[in-house]
Amino acid sequence: MEKMLEVNLKTNTKTETTSKSRVKLKKIVSYAAFVGPALLFFIVIQIIPFIMGVYYSFTSWNGVSSVVEWVGFDNYKRIFTSDERFFNSFMFTTKFMFTAVAISNLIGFTLALILNAALKTKNILRTVFFLPNVIGGLLLGFIWQFIFVRGFAAVGDLTNIAFFQQAWLGDADTAFWGLVIVFAWQISGYMMIIYIAALQGVDYSLIEAAKIDGANAFTTLTKVIIPLILPAFTICFFLTISMAFKIFDLNLSLTGGGPFNSTQSVAINIYQEAFTNNNYGLGTAKSILFFLIVAIVTTIQVMYTKKKEVEA
Structure with a gap:
């Protein structure tokens, strides 16, 4: 048994x-x-x-030949010692990143606040503001190139307003702001959707409680709403920082890096080094270095904003 x-x-x-x-x-x-x-x-x-x-990135290669010569860290040494154009393009890209990120998120958040209200046309307006994000960067650049060169010139001739009579893409300063305007116009609608989704998740009873306690609109926004939607800011800042750093197609079609390479982004500099100058090894070294910089910056940003989320 x-x-x-x-x-x-x-x-x-x-x-x-x-x-x-x-x-x-x-x-x-x-x-x-x-x-x-x-x-x-x-x-x-x-x-x-x-x-x-x-x-x-550790070789000297033209991208076509079968001969690949190992050069070690020579490409990286050249970038840091004698490649002034890469340094200038990096400084321009950094300046563009800070400006474009601030403006894009400000516009996107403002639109989200407006369209989160009880408006009859809010669904239509959300679609309208999001549509530029659907258009490809190359096409968008050519469209705005026509607007800056032909459209603004025509308006300037009719109204004699100095704002429209400027050589928008022919001057370094105005070309920079032209890129910022087009980038913000394209990306703000995308950021708006993320902010709206976050705002819709806010408990309205908290806002009502703040109003009962005597908080005005600005205090309610800064002390109640923004701390509650900080995860949305983390996402939006991460996306806009990475997009602004890696800007290529919009820059290529709108200014081509001109005038006189004054608006040349790092991505265009890498592209020209590898495929125009046929220096694939140096171009790849630049791309690896650029990848590390973007990774470090975005990691620091995410860590900082995540820390703010916990504190809030």
Whole structure:
């Protein structure tokens, strides 16, 4: 009898183990079926090219020849010692990033506050403000190039207003602000959607309580609403910082880096170095260095804003 019980216990244990292993196998297969293709494409399209890029950054190669010469850190030394154009493009990109991020988020948040109210046309207006984000950067740049060159000139001739009579894309200062205007016009609608989603998650009873306690609109905004939607600011700042740093197609189509490379972004500088000057090794070294800078800046931003979220 005892032997039969031992046999039954062993059989049940084996059955349970087999069923658990089958469940685990099914989970592994299901995960592999859903995640596997995406992971494979990510490795092939992102990871492998990145590793190859790191390798080529230590070489002298024109991107075409089969001869690849190992030069070590010479490309990086050249960037830091004698490549003044890269330094200028980095300074312009940094200046553009700070300006564009501040303006884009300010406009996006303001629009979100307005369109979160009980307006009859809010859905239509949300669509209208979001539409520029759907237009591609190259097409958008050419459209605004026509507006700055032809449209503003025509308005200036009719009204004699100095604002429209400026050579918007022919002067370094106005070309910079032209890029900021177009970038903010394109991105603000996207930021607006994120801020609206955050505002809709705010408990309205907290706002009512603040009003009962005598808080005015500004105090309610700064002391109640903004602390509650800080995660949205974290996301929006991260997106706009990375987008502004990596600006390429809009810059290429609107100013082409001109006049006299005064509005040349880092992305355009890297592109010209690799594919115009046929110096693929140096261009790749610049891209790796640029990647590290963007990664460090965005990481610091996320850590800082996340800390503010906890404090709030």
